[in-house]
Amino acid sequence: MTTTVTEHRRPLRADARRNHERILEGARAVFAEYGLEAQIDDVARRAGVGVGTVYRHFPTKEALLGELVRRKLRVFAENAREALAREGEPFGVFADLLRRNAEVCVADAAIQHALMAFGQHISMHAQVELEELNKPTAELMARAQRAGAMRPDVTVDDISMLMCGVSATMTQTGPGFDWHRHLEFVIDMLRR
């Protein structure tokens, strides 16, 4: 239903496949280091390819950013599914999931910046990934709530919202700004 055209094409040539990966990794690194204002030329240089090659793989800068965001969301989702399989006190498991995913975030806060700058536009192209993340998260929350360890009135969307706030703290370098602390405040608030 949401299958892309890609699947109908013959497989990429070996060098193309290799470069695709290199570009994505280069982009991740460069955006992590310089933020959104990093240029495509920088990405190309870091990846060791020409600009043209970047554009052969991603039609626009925004598309490239979009793919990076989608990958990040997949990591979040993967962690969530893993947490779902874990044994243990539900609230603790959930809190640890938040901590772990936050850690994934800081790894390159620039992507976070991207999410906020390009905002809804990009996230509209990540519906699937968002869904994939929200499903296990909701289940995890339901468990904690049934166990009476989590406020019964919080929803998955609240979590997105609150974590979005935490990640805002990450990109800010204010005095006394400490996202770890922010996150613990949030976790505390979710508790019973």
Place this chain on the structure above:
Amino acid sequence: MTTTVTEHRRPLRADARRNHERILEGARAVFAEYGLEAQIDDVARRAGVGVGTVYRHFPTKEALLGELVRRKLRVFAENAREALAREGEPFGVFADLLRRNAEVCVADAAIQHALMAFGQHISMHAQVELEELNKPTAELMARAQRAGAMRPDVTVDDISMLMCGVSATMTQTGPGFDWHRHLEFVIDMLRR
């Protein structure tokens, strides 16, 4: 000590003073409507002056933004001082201050965007205003804490941080994103 050079200059000509105000107001309106990507030309048009005039008053776009931010901070501070003078249950007074200032924020979330985008650079030029806001806020918190109505471990800096998170929610149009809700979560968490 931190007095500006302006004071040492002869007063502005009447038309210049008028334009200064118009530009600031036009900028506020335009940035509120189109966000940071609004152009100086737009500001000029809205203010009913030429671009050159804008540049006569503010050397760069960033400087203009900076002044807007500073003005906003002064409003926050004003509200805080007012709250300080108010009678009543300390925590409630403080919570209402947060609500009121949040309301001031949304009025033009673009300024908020500015704070996050230009980030630390602008806020470095708003030290004075920040101080002016933090002083009464801290006093208000101390009262609530002495009354045993507020968590004793939160600081003024925590408030900046958390409110920064709330304002991130304002600029985001995610599904199920509701900054009022976010704010109430925060207030709840601050409570004893």
Place this chain on the structure above:
DNA sequence: TGACAACCGGAATCGTAGTTCACTATAGTG
């Protein structure tokens, strides 16, 4: 009212980045 300094307007300039394209290189295939 006359003179001039301060001010205004907005076309023109300049720098910056995203994007294209004409040409070259190479993986895959028979």
Place this chain on the structure above:
DNA sequence: CACTATAGTGAACTACGATTCCGGTTGTCA
């Protein structure tokens, strides 16, 4: 080993938007 569809390259093109500049205007003051 040819042959060709794919892929790569980077100089050149473009669009856009901040900033400059100078001829014309206007407040102010004697």
